Every structure is written in C-alpha cells, then in structure tokens.
Amino acid sequence: MAAPLQDWRTQKRPFAAIASMPIFWLVLFFVVPMAVVWLYSFGENAGPADIVISGTLENYKRATEWLYVSIFLKSLAVSALVTLICLIVGFPVAMAITFAPPNWRPWLLLGIMLPFWTNLLIRTYALMTLMGTNGYANKALGALWGGASWLKTLVGMQPLDAWTPAQLLYNNFAVVLGLVYVHLPFMVLPLYAALDRLDKSLIEASLDLGASQISTLNRIIMPLAGPGIAAGVMITLVPALGAYLTPDLMGGTDSQMIANVIERQFKRANDWPFGAALSFLLIYAMFIIVALQSLRRGQPKRGE
Amino acid sequence: MDEIKTVLTRGMGRRSLLQGLGVSAIGISITGLVGCSKESSGGKIASTGEEPTLNFYNWDTYIGETTLDDFKGASGIAVNMSLFASNDELFAKLRGGNQGYDVIVPSNDFVERMVSADMLMPLDHAQIPNFKNVAPEFQDVPFDPKRAYSMPYTWLLLGIGYRKSKVNPVPDSWKVLFDSDQYKGRIAVLSEAGDMFRLYGKYLGKSVNSLTPADIKTIEAMMIKQKPNIKAYHEDNGQDLLAKGEVDLVLEYNGDIAQAMVEDDDLDFFFPKEGSQLNADNLCIPKGAPHPKNAHALINYLLDAEAGKKITETILYPTPNAAAKALMPDTYKNNPVIFPPSEFLATCEYAKFNSELQPLYEEAFTRVRAA
Numbered sequence: 167m168a169a170p171l172q173d174w175r176t177q178k179r180p181f182a183a184i185a186s187m188p189i190f191w192l193v194l195f196f197v198v199p200m201a202v203v204w205l206y207s208f209g210e211n212a213g214p215a216d217i218v219i220s221g222t223l224e225n226y227k228r229a230t231e232w233l234y235v236s237i238f239l240k241s242l243a244v245s246a247l248v249t250l251i252c253l254i255v256g257f258p259v260a261m262a263i264t265f266a267p268p269n270w271r272p273w274l275l276l277g278i279m280l281p282f283w284t285n286l287l288i289r290t291y292a293l294m295t296l297m298g299t300n301g302y303a304n305k306a307l308g309a310l311w312g313g314a315s316w317l318k319t320l321v322g323m324q325p326l327d328a329w330t331p332a333q334l335l336y337n338n339f340a341v342v343l344g345l346v347y348v349h350l351p352f353m354v355l356p357l358y359a360a361l362d363r364l365d366k367s368l369i370e371a372s373l374d375l376g377a378s379q380i381s382t383l384n385r386i387i388m389p390l391a392g393p394g395i396a397a398g399v400m401i402t403l404v405p406a407l408g409a410y411l412t413p414d415l416m417g418g419t420d421s422q423m424i425a426n427v428i429e430r431q432f433k434r435a436n437d438w439p440f441g442a443a444l445s446f447l448l449i450y451a452m453f454i455i456v457a458l459q460s461l462r463r464g465q466p467k468r469g470e
Numbered sequence: 471m472d473e474i475k476t477v478l479t480r481g482m483g484r485r486s487l488l489q490g491l492g493v494s495a496i497g498i499s500i501t502g503l504v505g506c507s508k509e510s511s512g513g514k515i516a517s518t519g520e521e522p523t524l525n526f527y528n529w530d531t532y533i534g535e536t537t538l539d540d541f542k543g544a545s546g547i548a549v550n551m552s553l554f555a556s557n558d559e560l561f562a563k564l565r566g567g568n569q570g571y572d573v574i575v576p577s578n579d580f581v582e583r584m585v586s587a588d589m590l591m592p593l594d595h596a597q598i599p600n601f602k603n604v605a606p607e608f609q610d611v612p613f614d615p616k617r618a619y620s621m622p623y624t625w626l627l628l629g630i631g632y633r634k635s636k637v638n639p640v641p642d643s644w645k646v647l648f649d650s651d652q653y654k655g656r657i658a659v660l661s662e663a664g665d666m667f668r669l670y671g672k673y674l675g676k677s678v679n680s681l682t683p684a685d686i687k688t689i690e691a692m693m694i695k696q697k698p699n700i701k702a703y704h705e706d707n708g709q710d711l712l713a714k715g716e717v718d719l720v721l722e723y724n725g726d727i728a729q730a731m732v733e734d735d736d737l738d739f740f741f742p743k744e745g746s747q748l749n750a751d752n753l754c755i756p757k758g759a760p761h762p763k764n765a766h767a768l769i770n771y772l773l774d775a776e777a778g779k780k781i782t783e784t785i786l787y788p789t790p791n792a793a794a795k796a797l798m799p800d801t802y803k804n805n806p807v808i809f810p811p812s813e814f815l816a817t818c819e820y821a822k823f824n825s826e827l828q829p830l831y832e833e834a835f836t837r838v839r840a841a
Contacts, residue, residue, distance in 0.1 A: 215565040233833075233837055234836075298715075299714070299715055336702040418702055419703060422836070422839040427836055430832060431832075434663065435829055436828065
C-alpha cells in the first residue's frame with residue numbers, strides 16, 4: 167500500500183530537497199540562456215562579433231512584416247496538416263496496439279520506438295534515397311507501370327507511354343511526408359497511453375446497449391481519449407512548427423519554414439538580434455497554443 | 471588515377487554531407503579540447519619551446535591521410551584535430567572567445583570578417599619559411615594584403631557541373647541556370663544568398679563587389695522569375711544531386727565536381743564565360759591561441775612541398791602551393807576542371823565581406839523563397 171499523498175506545503179524540506187536539482191538545472195540551462203537570447207532580441211549588431219543591447223524594438227518590427235508573418239502562417243499550416251495526418255494515421259495504430267494480445271504489445275511498441283534509435287539526419291537521408299528520381303519508390307512504380315503496359319499489349323491494346331519518374335522529392339509534399347514520418351511516434355505514444363488506461367468495460371457496455379461500432383468510437387472512446395489526443399497534438403505540432411532539417415533537405419524552392427529563416431539569421435546572415443526576435447515570436451505563439459489548450463481542458467478534474 | 475579513386479570513395483568532400491547541418495557537427499566538435507591539451511603536457515617541451523600539443527580546427531576530409539602523423543614525427547607535436555562544417559559554425563564558435571584553438575581554416579570573406587572583429591593573430595612570416603612555395607598570385611591577395619593574417623591552403627571556383635548525356639549543346643553561360651527555362655525542373659543552385667546574388671551580378675556583367683541595393687532588387691525579380699525552373703536550392707551538396715540523377719545541371723564548386731567526375735564518366739564541368747567567384751580557404755591563428763609557436767610550425771609544415779602533395783592527393787582541390795603542384799601527376803596538373811585557363815581566372819574575383827549588403831542579400835533571398 168502506498169502512503170497517502172501529502173501536500174507539499176506540509177513537507178517543505180523534503181520537497182525542497184527533491185525539487186532543487188531540477189529547478190537548478192532548469193534555471194542554469196534553460197532560463198539563463200533563453201534570457202540571454204531574449205535580451206539579444208532587443209539589441210543590434212555592432213560589428214561582426216558584437217551585439218549591443220540597445221532596447222530597440224526594430225527587430226520585432228521587422229519580424230512582424232508581412233514577409234515573415236506569411237512564412238510563419240505557412241509553417242503553421244504545414245505543421246497543422248502534419249499533425250492532422252499523424253492523428254488520422256496514428257489513432258488506428260494506437261487502437262490496434264491497445265487491443266492487441268498482451269504478449270504482442272511490447273513488440274508493437276518497440277516497433278513504434280525503433281526509429282528513435284537512429285539519428286534524425288540518417289533517417290532523413292534514408293527517406294531521400296527511397297524517394298529520389300532514381301530511388302526505390304520510383305523503381306517500384308516504374309516496374310508496376312511496365313507490368314500494366316505489358317498486360318495491355320497482351321490483350322491487344324496500345325502499350326502505355328514510357329514511365330516518367332514521379333517527382334516525390336524537393337517539393338512541399340516531400341516536406342509533409344518527411345515530417346509525418348518523423349513525428350508519427352510522438353502522436354502514437356500518448357494516444358496509446360490514453361487508450362490503454364481506458365476502461366474496456368465501458369466499450370463493452372456501449373456495444374451491449376446497442377451502440378454501433380462507429381458511435382461507440384465517437385461517443386465513448388474519443389471523448390475518453392481526449393486528453394491523450396490533446397497531448398499528442400501538442401507534442402506533434404510544436405516540434406513540427408520548429409522543424410528545419412526536413413524542409414532544408416527534402417523541400418523544394420518554396421518549402422522554407424520559419425525555422426529555416428531563423429537558422430539563417432544565426433548562421434549566414436549573422437543577425438542574431440533579428441533571429442532572436444523571430445525565435446521569441448515563435449515561442450510566444452507556441453505559448454499561446456499551449457495556453458489555449460490548457461484553458462480548453464480546464465474542466466472539473468476527475469477524482470484520484 | 472586508381473589511388474586517387476580509392477581515396478575519393480572514402481571521403482565526401484568537406485563541403486558536402488555535413489555542411490549546413492549544424493546538428494550533425496555538434497557531436498564532432500565537442501570532443502574535449504580542454505582535456506586533450508592538459509593530459510599530454512606532462513612536462514615535455516617541443517622544439518618550439520611550448521608543450522608538444524596543438525589544437526587544429528579544420529573542415530572534414532580536408533587533410534592528408536598521414537599528414538598529422540608525419541608532422542608529429544617531424545616536430546614531436548601532437549595535433550588534436552576537431553572538425554567544423556561551415557564558416558558560420560567556425561565564426562559562431564569563436565565569436566564568444568577562443569576556447570583553445572591554435573589553427574583554424576576560414577574562407578576568404580571570413581578572414582576579412584574575423585580580422586575586422588579582431589579575432590586573428592598577425593602571422594610571423596619569419597617562422598613560415600615555406601611561404602616561398604606559394605604561387606605568386608596567392609602571396610598577396612585582396613582579402614588579406616601581404617598575407618598578414620592568413621596562409622593559403624586551397625582555393626575553389628564556382629561553376630556549373632552537368633550530365634553530358636542529358637545536356638546538349640554544352641552551355642557556356644550562367645544563363646542556363648539563371649535566366650532560362652531550357653532545363654526546367656532539372657537544375658539546382660546554391661542556397662547561399664550572398665553567392666547567388668554575386669553570381670547573378672557576374673551574369674549581368676557587374677563586379678561581385680559592386681552590387682547596389684537597386685541591383686539586388688533587379689536580381690531578386692530575376693530569381694523569382696527563374697524559380698519555377700529550379701528544382702532545389704541545395705546546401706552545397708550539388709555533386710550528390712548530380713550524381714544521383716536528380717538534376718542535370720548544378721551550380722557547384724569545381725573541386726566537388728572534380729571528385730564526383732572520378733566516379734561517374736558522364737559528368738563534366740564548365741566555367742561560365744561571364745566569369746565567376748573565387749573562394750580560398752586559409753590557415754589562420756585565432757587570438758588567444760595557447761600554442762602560437764606550434765601553430766606557426768604546423769602552418770609552415772602544411773606549406774611544405776611534400777606535405778602539400780599528400781594533402782592534395784587526398785582532397786583533390788586546387789592547391790595554391792606551387793611546389794606541391796609540381797610534384798603532382800599530370801592528370802591533376804592538367805585537369806581543366808581543377809585548373810581553369812588563366813584567361814578565365816582573370817575574370818574571377820574574390821567576394822569581399824560586406825556587412826551592409828549581407829543582410830540585404832539574406833532578406834531578398836528569403837523573399838525569393840517565400841514568393
């Protein structure tokens with residue numbers, strides 16, 4: 167039996183002992199560096215390697231020009247689409263794992279987590295090999311096309327035109343596909359966690375009482391999995407919004423996302439103050455998304 | 471040729487895989503500098519009067535197979551080499567102060583940038599007698615008059631790599647990449663804003679260093695017009711795109727295409743008639759280097775004829791080291807991709823670092839990509 171949970175207010179000293187390390191860590195490696203970047207966003211370049219914090223708002227003014235706002239909105243649209251696809255693909259997967267025989271589940275979960283064992287860069291390059299003009303996807307499609315053409319000649323019809331490789335890489339489609347590929351596990355895991363906790367007898371009751379499979383899904387499973395869906399959406403949307411590697415490597419001429427612009431400010435453009443301002447606008451935006459999310463969830467909590 | 475081939479299949483070229491991908495480089499460059507310099511200093515003294523160690527910050531695959539071991543044999547100085555993937559990374563790392571590097575390899579415009587930011591130590595030419603091996607045209611360069619702060623290591627030229635079987639007739643101008651839909655969807659150009667604007671300037675008959683904000687406007691409009699014909703803005707991995715058949719024409723450095731040509735007979739390279747932009751990588755000593763004398767010794771060693779030959783055999787880039795070049799086989803010396811004709815070289819310029827124009831280039835290129 168676990169001891170009843172105690173309020174931290176009555177046990178200040180043990181609480182302080184436990185909390186001090188993570189708080190120290192957070193302050194030293196998160197709050198302090200972010201504060202420095204935040205200060206930079208009110209500065210200007212004074213020479214190639216010096217930044218003067220002058221309190222100027224010029225960087226924010228520039229960052230809210232339509233050029234950058236439009237790139238931001240586009241990034242938001244791309245990451246929302248990625249999140250939606252992840253949800254549509256990930257939900258059945260999470261359901262399947264939940265209802266799989268118990269001795270299968272660890273293996274199925276391992277399958278979901280396996281990609282994390284490989285570096286993102288390597289996975290992206292692997293995907294590029296697959297999707298290239300002369301990649302395996304195009305080779306397979308070409309073989310199918312050739313087969314169809316052969317079948318047509320067999321029944322005495324004109325053969326198909328020669329196969330022209332599909333352009334799978336270097337466009338927005340490739341970016342969305344690459345981001346879905348990378349972020350799918352982030353969606354499946356919280357969904358699985360939510361569905362796994364779900365009381366299965368509620369589903370049985372719903373079915374016994376005459377609800378169809380669909381309405382059981384809509385009226386029982388989905389609402390109960392709500393927090394898991396919300397968590398999955400957040401944990402997918404936020405990193406997708408900040409993605410820069412995938413659009414850089416797989417994107418075409420118009421696939422830049424806001425994170426690519428920010429990256430260039432810190433590197434090639436050597437304009438850290440402006441990059442800092444863009445970063446903080448992105449952070450504020452994410453903050454608003456998270457805040458809206460927790461407001462929406464501010465319903466009465468269930469008992470422990 | 472065979473030994474060159476084996477070397478090449480191993481290396482990727484310092485401007486290829488890692489570049490632009492800061493993430494991947496972090497793991498490599500973190501390798502403890504501090505630890506290294508402490509542990510090997512057990513009271514021993516090198517002939518330079520310093521502890522026998524040195525921290526070298528270099529590009530990937532940018533040194534001979536045995537060069538550092540040979541240097542240790544000759545001088546007793548152990549070199550810890552760590553790697554960076556782009557000039558931006560090098561600059562970002564050093565702008566907060568030197569963490570212990572003795573020798574670095576910035577490109578020409580970054581030499582200027584670092585000199586203006588007071589980040590480089592003036593070189594003592596008396597300690598670098600092998601400077602005499604350097605070809606005269608590299609002994610005094612506009613980005614570093616009289617070589618006060620830098621020694622030449624390699625140089626490069628931007629041009630156009632293409633697939634012979636898919637490109638006919640062979641073009642001779644930047645037009646094919648910048649202002650034509652002849653190869654729609656089969657061309658790739660660089661994603662580096664400054665280089666792109668300067669080369670468009672070259673195409674328009676201007677000097678790479680004389681562009682004005684009005685020119686930038688004109689070029690921006692040209693780029694937006696050309697955008698539908700371009701397949702990708704590549705991160706300096708154009709030789710890979712070309713080798714994989716993703717594109718048939720690509721804007722790339724001659725050294726990178728020369729490497730790819732060794733593996734694929736169907737590739738070739740040409741220098742557009744309007745002229746091009748010269749780049750040079752240079753050996754420098756950052757301010758605050760803990761072992762400046764060792765650093766001079768290493769730089770002098772790298773400029774040695776025999777050492778330079780071994781480096782060149784590995785990396786196959788054009789070398790400014792005349793004595794080393796003389797030792798190389800004819801397949802290298804007479805390779806028109808590596809060494810273009812001198813009348814073409816006369817039309818090429820070094821890009822100057824320009825702190826006013828750089829942000830304009832970047833913002834205009836962001837507009838092009840968002841258009």
